[in-house]
Amino acid sequence: MIDFLKKIYARENSSSRDKANERLRIVLAHDRTGTSTHLIEVLKEEIIEVIKKHVEIDGTPEVTIVHEGRQSALDINIPLKGR
Amino acid sequence: MNNSENNGSQVIVVTSGKGGVGKTTTVANVSCALARMGYKVAVMDLDIGLKKLDLILGLENRVIYDIVQVIEGECTLKQALVKDKRFNHLYMLPAAQTRNKDDITPEQVKALCDEMRKDFHFIFIDCPAGIEQGFRNAISAADKAIVVTNPEVSAVRDADRIIGMLESAQFKDIKLIINRIRMDMVKSGNMLSIEDLLEHLCIELLGVVPEDKNVVVSTNKGEPIILNEKSAAAIAFNNIARRIAGEKVEIPDFSENSSFWSRIKTLFSR
Numbered sequence A: 001m002i003d004f005l006k007k008i009y010a011r012e013n014s015s016s017r018d019k020a021n022e023r024l025r026i027v028l029a030h031d032r033t034g035t036s037t038h039l040i041e042v043l044k045e046e047i048i049e050v051i052k053k054h055v056e057i058d059g060t061p062e063v064t065i066v067h068e069g070r071q072s073a074l075d076i077n078i079p080l081k082g083r
Numbered sequence B: 001m002n003n004s005e006n007n008g009s010q011v012i013v014v015t016s017g018k019g020g021v022g023k024t025t026t027v028a029n030v031s032c033a034l035a036r037m038g039y040k041v042a043v044m045d046l047d048i049g050l051k052k053l054d055l056i057l058g059l060e061n062r063v064i065y066d067i068v069q070v071i072e073g074e075c076t077l078k079q080a081l082v083k084d085k086r087f088n089h090l091y092m093l094p095a096a097q098t099r100n101k102d103d104i105t106p107e108q109v110k111a112l113c114d115e116m117r118k119d120f121h122f123i124f125i126d127c128p129a130g131i132e133q134g135f136r137n138a139i140s141a142a143d144k145a146i147v148v149t150n151p152e153v154s155a156v157r158d159a160d161r162i163i164g165m166l167e168s169a170q171f172k173d174i175k176l177i178i179n180r181i182r183m184d185m186v187k188s189g190n191m192l193s194i195e196d197l198l199e200h201l202c203i204e205l206l207g208v209v210p211e212d213k214n215v216v217v218s219t220n221k222g223e224p225i226i227l228n229e230k231s232a233a234a235i236a237f238n239n240i241a242r243r244i245a246g247e248k249v250e251i252p253d254f255s256e257n258s259s260f261w262s263r264i265k266t267l268f269s270r
């Protein structure tokens, strides 16, 4: 029982640090590249439109900003339908 | 002061973006520590209009001239430099309180620093908060940069912006000081850890300074904290000074994550 409570307590407490890390990850990605969440959405829609003209898409495409050190890159993942 | 040593002098700017994170406290204590070690050190207050370095060093009553008067030719550099009362090799060039940050230019700061290089081993520039003219003046003459931040989202975001701007300004040597960390809060999951900050900012760590009530007490008295041997912040600032002087000083084991600390240790023993 005490172990159980400790776990709950730890989980609740870890949330503010985890939350801070999560928020920083997103905000720094946008700050560094001068992009907004909205721009990423627009990009995603337009990229999908172009791809769709030529191949069939399967599942949910993902467009995110990824980091390698202080360098940023646009990570585009578009699953294609197999025959 | 003598004019014999002009090679190997370093101009180091201490900056942060966000205000109130501990730039002036860092400049004051690290420069006192280096002066105590025997180096000739000058501190240049570029927070024109909002000066604080003279107060933190307890030198406010000795100020006669300021940096703007030197630049405008009203007095010589030698006349404006205030000698510290405790450390023989420490001098401060005061900021002007009644002038503005755009009353001086980056070129003028650079010329002044070049003039000072022959007399000092280290010249620290206390940068104002923000990313405007004051920041541009402060980084113009520097060879190296120290970015001070707190383990807090807004301070980290500003630090990231500043690091980006320093990189665009071709700075090759940018190091991080994490100030006001509380390991008890990190452990309970309520504060960003050292590891978290390094992961976000991706720059080399120069030092970690804990939150310490003694800092406020020293500031009240106008005494550097490094004179208080029992203070955790004093130990941290002394260690930072030794690392700046090229010594290999391990970051104390804050016992957060041993594998992480061993990585940091190898980083500094290279």
Ligand SMILES: Nc1ncnc2c1ncn2[C@@H]1O[C@H](COP(=O)(O)OP(=O)(O)OP(=O)(O)O)[C@@H](O)[C@H]1O
Pocket (backbone or CB within 6 Å): B016, B018, B019, B020, B021, B022, B023, B024, B025, B026, B047, B052, B127, B128, B129, B179, B180, B209, B210, B211, B212, B213, B215, B216, B219, B233
């Ligand atoms: N490690 C610490 N522990 C406790 N208090 C601290 C610590 N470091 C700094 N402080 C306090 O934080 C306040 C701000 O510090 P300081 O003036 O050095 O920051 P700054 O970055 O130079 O601010 P500004 O941007 O206004 O120039 C001061 O009151 C100082 O005493």
Ligand SMILES: [Mg+2]
Pocket (backbone or CB within 6 Å): B023, B024, B025, B047, B052, B126, B127, B128
């Ligand atoms: Mg300051």
